[in-house]
Amino acid sequence: xxxxxxxxxxxxxxxxxxxxxxxxxxxxxxxxxxxxxxxxxxxxxxxxxxxxxxxxxxxxxxxxxxxxxxxxxxxxxxxxxxxxxxxxxxxxxxxxxxxxxxxxxxxxxxxxxxxxxxxxxxxxxxxxxxxxxxxxxxxxxxxxxxxxxxxxxxxxxxxxxxxxxxxxxxxxxxxxxxxxxxxxxxxxxxxxxxxxxxxxxxxxxxxxxxxxxxxxxx
Numbered sequence: 001x002x003x004x005x006x007x008x009x010x011x012x013x014x015x016x017x018x019x020x021x022x023x024x025x026x027x028x029x030x031x032x033x034x035x036x037x038x039x040x041x042x043x044x045x046x047x048x049x050x051x052x053x054x055x056x057x058x059x060x061x062x063x064x065x066x067x068x069x070x071x072x073x074x075x076x077x078x079x080x081x082x083x084x085x086x087x088x089x090x091x092x093x094x095x096x097x098x099x100x101x102x103x104x105x106x107x108x109x110x111x112x113x114x115x116x117x118x119x120x121x122x123x124x125x126x127x128x129x130x131x132x133x134x135x136x137x138x139x140x141x142x143x144x145x146x147x148x149x150x151x152x153x154x155x156x157x158x159x160x161x162x163x164x165x166x167x168x169x170x171x172x173x174x175x176x177x178x179x180x181x182x183x184x185x186x187x188x189x190x191x192x193x194x195x196x197x198x199x200x201x202x203x204x205x206x207x208x209x210x211x212x213x214x215x216x217x218x
Contacts, residue, residue, distance in 0.1 A: 122159055
């Protein structure tokens with residue numbers, strides 16, 4: 001894998017020398033940084049440990065057949081260290097709350113609230129949180145879910161939103177796939193001259209190989 005990453009980096013550096021548009025140069029530079037980081041991790045990092053989900057509330061005996069009403073309307077705010085989610089809901093009992101915090105998600109279930117069950121779940125947060133520090137506080141007319149940020153800073157949104165122009169480097173997938181996505185985005189965003197430049201550079205760099213990342217493009 002390290003050899004593949006090294007070859008990918010060499011090709012990206014070549015493309016960087018011929019790119020002219022600032023946006024394209026920025027995309028290539030970002031991909032180079034991501035691959036350099038991935039290369040270091042592949043050599044020195046220990047096997048990735050998958051965090052164990054942590055429940056912050058007392059266990060609640062629940063029936064898999066229980067029906068939940070989705071709480072899709074809520075407000076939130078933040079500071080540099082944490083995010084707070086405010087849910088308007090009366091009659092909630094602390095001991096009847098079931099929560100599951102993971103590094104990138106939160107799932108809160110409120111049982112037997114005036115005869116009904118409610119659920120508030122965010123499948124993918126904007127950034128990572130610290131599960132064992134998160135908590136739920138019940139107020140007379142609302143519930144406050146506090147999420148502690150894994151790294152300080154501002155969140156642009158509560159939920160994650162995909163940026164199609166951002167190179168996607170997944171540690172569990174072939175690094176070449178991320179470069180292919182990057183090249184396609186550059187090809188789609190570039191003018192005619194950039195398209196010709198990318199096509200020629202890519203063909204020269206890949207001469208002698210069967211894989212063609214621009215297959216299907218004009």
